[in-house]
Structure formats: C-alpha cells, structure tokens
Amino acid sequence: MTSQHRDSVERLLSEWGRERPDLNPSPVAIQGRIVRLSAHLLRQTESYLADLGLGWEAFSLIVTLRRSGKPYQLRPTDILRESLLTSGAVTNRIDRVEKMGFSYFRLIRNTKCKGIFKFKQILKSDMNSQTFYQKFPYPLFPKPIDWAKPLLHEIQNPKRILHAGCATGSQTKSLAYTFPEAEIIGIDFSNTSVDLAKQLLTDPKLKNTKFFVHDLTEPIVEKYGQFDFIVSYGVLHHIERVNNAMQNLRAALKDEQSPFLIFVYGAYGRATIARIQQACKLIIDSSSLTEEELRALLYSTSTKIGTFDGLRGFVKKIIINLSQKMRLGWESSMADALINPYVMYYTLDSIQDLLARNNFRFGNFIHRAQSKAVGFPQHIDEFLLKNKIPMNENVSNNIKMKVCDLLSAPKEYEFICYRSN
Structure with missing residues (x-):
C-alpha cells in the first residue's frame, strides 16, 4: 500500500515499527479499526434517525423498552443496567423521548400526543392542493437545523428573504438560524x-421572522415588498397555476442578481411513485374510505416504494409503531407523497421551458450530501465517463445535460435561477 493511500491505522503501525521495532502494535491496530468502524456505523445510523428527529441515545432507549415486551415498563435501575449510563444521563434521555410523544411506557409518564394531523374522509368534490394541506399539514417532522447552510454559497448577508410556501415552518427556522440578520x-x-x-416564533432566534397566509398565485409585492433571496422548496410542483406563481415571485425579486431557489420533483426518478399515486387516486375516487381504510392504503402502498426496506426502513417501522407523534408525522409524509391531489413532475427540458416562459435564467444546481443519489449529477463529464457513455468532444453541454437527465433519472431537482431582463 502506498503512503498516500494509507489510513491512520496503517500509519500507526508504520510509525511504531520505526520507533519501537521491539513492540508488537497489532492489538492496537485491531482496536483502532474497531473504533473507527463503530464510529462509521454510528454516523450512518444517526443519518437514518435524523429524518425522524431522533438521535442514537433516544432510539436506544425506545428499542430497549420495546424489546422488554408488554406492558413495556422498566424501572430506572433496569434502564441504567441496560444502557451503561449514569442516572442523570438516563433522566435527560427520558425527558427528550417524552417530548416526542412516546406514551406507551410508564417510565415516560404517559405523555399524550396532541398532534393536529388527523385522517379524515377525503371530499373528492372540493379537494385541491390548498384544502389538502388544510387537512394534511406537512411536514410534521422538523427538518435539520442546518438544512439551509449550503445556501451560504449562493448569497451573502441577504437583508430580506421570502420563504414562498413555508408549510409548517421547519425550513424557515433553518433559514433564520443560517441568516440571523435577515428579515x-x-x-x-x-x-x-x-x-x-x-408556534416556532417562541424561539428567540426567529425574532426577525413572520408568517402569513398567502396564495402564491396572488400578487406578492403589494403586500410584502421585494426580496434579496426567495426560497420555494417542494412547492411549485403542487401549484396548477404555476405560471401565475412564477410571475408573482419574479416581481418579488429585488433585481437580476437576486437568487431564487427552487426544488421540484423529477419525472424520470419518480415514475414508480407517480404510478402508485394514480392507483391511490382511482381507489379514493371510486370508494368512500373510512379513516382506518385510508391509513391502511397508505401503509400498503408505501411498501411499494421501499419505505421499510433496509436498516433505515427497519428503524422507521419501529419508531412509527411506538410513537403516536412519529406515526402522525410519517402518515402526513406519506399522504403528501401518495394522495396529494395535484403533482406535476419535471424533467430538465420542462424546467428549462418553465424558466423561459416566465423570463428566468438558470443558474446552477444545488448538491446536498444526502441527495447525491437522487438529484441531478454534480459532475456531468464524470458521470458520463463513469457510466462509459461515448460522446464526441464537440457535443454541446446542453446535450450532455439532457443525456445525464435521462440516464441518471433524478428524483428531484434543486437549483438556483435568476430573473431575466
């Protein structure tokens, strides 16, 4: 193994061999690799749990109680023995889990979840995106507080930010933490x-934040003025009059250098989900489903899109079966994904058409660590080379992008654009 490819354990062995050839450092090497492997697995598990608003400590407490069997009751001394923590650490962990709505365990004092999300029979005659989100607010799981950090590369010190389609405010909160001086x-x-x-406005870091009820297809500037930065994340694909919304948002941008962040669903990567959505729509439109039947529909169809596959799915299934609050959050997520009355899926071509129709110019894609496998390829030439796609050197970048779009089948597109003159 060459020196530039050695990891820290290899270097450790080499250095001890040089300094003290009389010692055998191999046991330290074994221990070092175990420690590094443990840290790697913990990071992977934490990434799965983050989507559910959990950390490893909270999850380990939950599964400890779950595997104890009915009635899922353990004394604090039992928790101490199982977890190898101090009594103070166990108390803190219990307090955190209690706030998540886990009411099944006597140890957690039967806290009741008063989540607003409730299944109701869908009224087919008057259901549109607005009435849908009145019944099914989403998301109920908070987004990571560092969600907006990648946007620091796109704009510095904006004075005013518009979160267009703020939903339940979790991404707005991240914007407030990332841009603390902005209105x-x-x-x-x-x-x-x-x-x-x-309800998030009790956080002092949201002192410059305000929320209002407003339809994006109605004029924005007259009420709220213009903005240095606009964010519309997961919104435009649910708006039927999308051109009206785009024109209103264009007018709300301060100038041609003000960035506009858009996130929309991808047609090629979500073909299976689109097919399941059509099936759900047929079922709902042809039947009067009870609350339990609608819930059963979401559970059965969600398995078709791999919701409970792998370690992430295993963790998710345990959590939603133990916590009413987590179950309500997951059900709101599945309702948004599978029974939303209007969804428009985009391709690179249709995005370019949307921007051209409304006098916008494309800027660049946003690439997040967690979306590498589902977003548009970060490096086009690297993607073509890796997939052994033969293309002449004189092929235009536009053609290369379209080929990448078709072959990579993105599930989502997150990008920056600007208004044109």
Whole structure:
C-alpha cells in the first residue's frame, strides 16, 4: 500500500515499527479499526434517525423498552443496567423521548400526543392542493437545523428573504438560524400549516421572522415588498397555476442578481411513485374510505416504494409503531407523497421551458450530501465517463445535460435561477 493511500491505522503501525521495532502494535491496530468502524456505523445510523428527529441515545432507549415486551415498563435501575449510563444521563434521555410523544411506557409518564394531523374522509368534490394541506399539514417532522447552510454559497448577508410556501415552518427556522440578520417572511396558502409555523416564533432566534397566509398565485409585492433571496422548496410542483406563481415571485425579486431557489420533483426518478399515486387516486375516487381504510392504503402502498426496506426502513417501522407523534408525522409524509391531489413532475427540458416562459435564467444546481443519489449529477463529464457513455468532444453541454437527465433519472431537482431582463 502506498503512503498516500494509507489510513491512520496503517500509519500507526508504520510509525511504531520505526520507533519501537521491539513492540508488537497489532492489538492496537485491531482496536483502532474497531473504533473507527463503530464510529462509521454510528454516523450512518444517526443519518437514518435524523429524518425522524431522533438521535442514537433516544432510539436506544425506545428499542430497549420495546424489546422488554408488554406492558413495556422498566424501572430506572433496569434502564441504567441496560444502557451503561449514569442516572442523570438516563433522566435527560427520558425527558427528550417524552417530548416526542412516546406514551406507551410508564417510565415516560404517559405523555399524550396532541398532534393536529388527523385522517379524515377525503371530499373528492372540493379537494385541491390548498384544502389538502388544510387537512394534511406537512411536514410534521422538523427538518435539520442546518438544512439551509449550503445556501451560504449562493448569497451573502441577504437583508430580506421570502420563504414562498413555508408549510409548517421547519425550513424557515433553518433559514433564520443560517441568516440571523435577515428579515424573513414565510407565506403559505394553508391556515393549518401557518398556525403550526407560528408556534416556532417562541424561539428567540426567529425574532426577525413572520408568517402569513398567502396564495402564491396572488400578487406578492403589494403586500410584502421585494426580496434579496426567495426560497420555494417542494412547492411549485403542487401549484396548477404555476405560471401565475412564477410571475408573482419574479416581481418579488429585488433585481437580476437576486437568487431564487427552487426544488421540484423529477419525472424520470419518480415514475414508480407517480404510478402508485394514480392507483391511490382511482381507489379514493371510486370508494368512500373510512379513516382506518385510508391509513391502511397508505401503509400498503408505501411498501411499494421501499419505505421499510433496509436498516433505515427497519428503524422507521419501529419508531412509527411506538410513537403516536412519529406515526402522525410519517402518515402526513406519506399522504403528501401518495394522495396529494395535484403533482406535476419535471424533467430538465420542462424546467428549462418553465424558466423561459416566465423570463428566468438558470443558474446552477444545488448538491446536498444526502441527495447525491437522487438529484441531478454534480459532475456531468464524470458521470458520463463513469457510466462509459461515448460522446464526441464537440457535443454541446446542453446535450450532455439532457443525456445525464435521462440516464441518471433524478428524483428531484434543486437549483438556483435568476430573473431575466
């Protein structure tokens, strides 16, 4: 193994061999690799749990109680013995889990979840995206507080930010933490979602943030003025009058250098989900489902998209079966994914068309660590080379991008654009 490819354990062995050839450092090497492997597995597990708003310590407490069997009750001394923690650490862990709505365990004092998300029979005659989100606010799981950090590469020190389609406010909160000096306005057409978002305003770091009920297809500038930065994440693909929304958002941008962040669903990568959505729509439109039947539909169809596959799926299944709050959050997520009454899926071509129709110019894609496998390829030439795609050197970048779009089949597109003159 060459020196530039050695890991820290290899270097450790080499250095001890040089300095003390009389010693056998191999036991330290074994221990070092175990420690590094443990840290790697913990990081992977933490990434799975983050989607559910959990850390490893909270999850380990939950599964300890679950595997104890009914009635899922353990004394604090039992928890201490199982977890190898101090009594103070166990108490802190219990307090954190209690706040998540785990009411099955006597140790956690039967806290009741008062989540707003409730299944109701869908009224087919009047259901549109707005009435859907009144019944099914999403997301109920908070987004990571560092969600907005990658946006620091796109704009520095914006004075005013518009979160267009703020939903329940978790991404707005991340914007407030990332841009603490900016005035942030969050708008959404769902009263239910905005009411949930306003509950976040008790956080002193959101002192410059306000939430309002507003439809993006209605003029924005007259009420809220113009902005240095606009974020519309997971919104435009649920708006039927999307050109109206785009024109209103264009007018709300301060100038041609003000970035506009857009996130929309991808058609090629979500073909299976789109097919399942069509099946759910047929079932709902042809049947009067009870609350339990609608819930059963979501559970059965979600397995078709791999919701419970692998370690992440195993963890998710345990959590949603143990916590009412987590179950309600997961059900709101599945409702948004599978029974939303209007979803438009995009390709690179249709994105370019949307931007051209509304006088925007494309800027660049945003590449997040967790979306590498589902977003547009970060390096086009590298993607073509890796997949052994033969293309002449004089082929235009536009053609290369379209080939990458078709072959990589993105599930989502996150990008920056700007208004044109």
